[in-house]
Amino acid sequence: MDSPVDFSALAETDDEPDWLAVAANAPAGNQGNQGNQGNQGNQDPGSTRSSNAVPPVPPPTMTAAPTATKSTPDPAPTAADLIQEKPWKYVGxxxxxxxxxxxxxxxxxxxxxxxxxxxALRMQDEISRLEEKLARIEEESRQPDKGVDNGTFRKDVVSERVELLDKISTSLYRYNKFIIQQTTLLKYPAAPSWDITSLKNWHMSHANEAIHREEKTYLEYPDDLIPIGPRDKTPLRRGMDKFLFLRTLPFWRDDRSKTLSSGGRRRIGDVEDGTGSSKDADLPPDALHPTMSFYNDKVMDHFVSIVTISIGLVMLVVPIWVLQALGNASHKLGVITAFVLACLLLTSFAMTSRPLDALGATAAYAAVLMVFLQVGAN
Structure with missing residues (x-):
């Protein structure tokens, strides 16, 4: 039997061969004689091995063990992220x-x-048509050939007139009620432009998606907007609200979280975290109003009152000392005139919006200064 190992190839090298590798490269047909000698004796040495031959076992190779990699899960979205993504759902x-x-x-x-x-014009026209119809009925009832008693409601035989008066009564009630409502509405002042701007800023802070676009178009009619709860403010107080740098001073900033939510935090809903379970998404109220800064009206009103009282004291005390220091009567009259004009401007544009009230306060102030003048002259 021929040896399965080709020794001629090994003679070319001086190094000792790797016998395991040489044996692994031996022909498969000759190796099958160990387990299937009876079946393999009739096969041609050059033919392929049968399907039941034992395959050669390759030498074991050493491979490095795979290193375990830690997969870090994506962080769960925060409430602020959810609001930014779907303000129409979590704000609304x-x-x-x-x-x-x-x-x-x-x-x-x-x-x-x-x-x-x-x-109002339509309701007025409707009542006018009913009035004209009633006038025609009254004219027909006065005809000589008709014995109609027009001096009674109880025994009125003209049924058309009775029904028409019922319609007129209903229409007049609706019309009068509507007119009274309009009279009340006309007394409301226009909404301040800075408040409308604040509301628009709130919508822009939520990408104009917290409220449906068509449902917030009422803010695009500034001349037609009125405050539901108007407050009587002095011109000085309204001036503070009008100018941004005055109304945003840190002295009267208010923590509105206690007002917007009793617990200091607001729950915006149960949000799926991607694993099938729900988690509470809480968010401070300021995050729901990211562009809104709230200020305490009481503090601002107290500040206006203090400023008003201080100016009043200055207007009363300073003229006394000035008039006392001056000896010329013309100079004293000039000082009184200057302070009277200052008082008129102050009461007109800073304290009251009614011209007659401002004029009355100025007249009283002028009378007080004239008393000071007489006292100094004596």
Whole structure:
């Protein structure tokens, strides 16, 4: 039997061969004689091995063990991320209504001035037509050939007139009620432009998606908006609200979290975290109103009162010392005139919006200064 190992190839090298590798490269047909000698004796040495021959076993190779890699799960989205992604779901009308309720100046609505006038004119025309119809019935009932008693309601035989008066009564009630409502609406002042701007900023802070676009277009009619709860403010107080740098001073900043939510935090809902379970998504109220800064009206009103009282004291005390120091009567009259004009401007533009009240206060102030003048002369 021929040896399965080719020794001629090994003679070319001086190194000792790797016998395991040489044996692994031996022909498969000769190796099969160990387990299947009876079956393999008739096979041609050059033929392939049968399907039941034992395959050669390759030498074991050493491979490095794979290193375990730690997969870090993605962090769960925060409540702020959820609000930024879906403000229409987690903000919506709940947060918007809380915002409008937190400040009376923010609760504005349209007056619908043109539509109200049109409806009033329609109701007026309807009553006018009923009035004309009643006049025709009255004219027919006065004809000589008709014995109709027009001096009674109880025994009125003209049924058409009775029904018409019922319609007129109903129409007049609706019309009068509507006119009284319009009279009340016309007394409301226009909504301040800075409050409307604040509401628009709130919408922009939520990508204009917290409220449906068509449902917040009422803010695009600034001349038609009125505050539902208007407050009587002095011109000085309104001036502080008008100028941004005055109303945003840190002295009267208010932590509105206690007003917007009793617990200091607001739950915006149960949010799926991707694993099938729900988690509470809590968010501080300031995150629901990222562009809104709230200020304490009471502090601002107290500040205005202090400023007003201080100016009043200056207007009363300074002229006394000036008049006492001056000896010339003309100079004293000039000082009185200057302080009277200053008092008129102050009361007109800073303290009261009614011209007659400002004029009355100025007249009283001038009388007091004239008393000081007489005292100094004596």
């Amino acid at each position: 009308y709940q947060a918007y209504s809380d915002l409008l309720a937190s400040e009376p100046d923010f609760f504005v609505a349209r007056r619908f001035r043109s539509l109200n006038v049109r409806v």
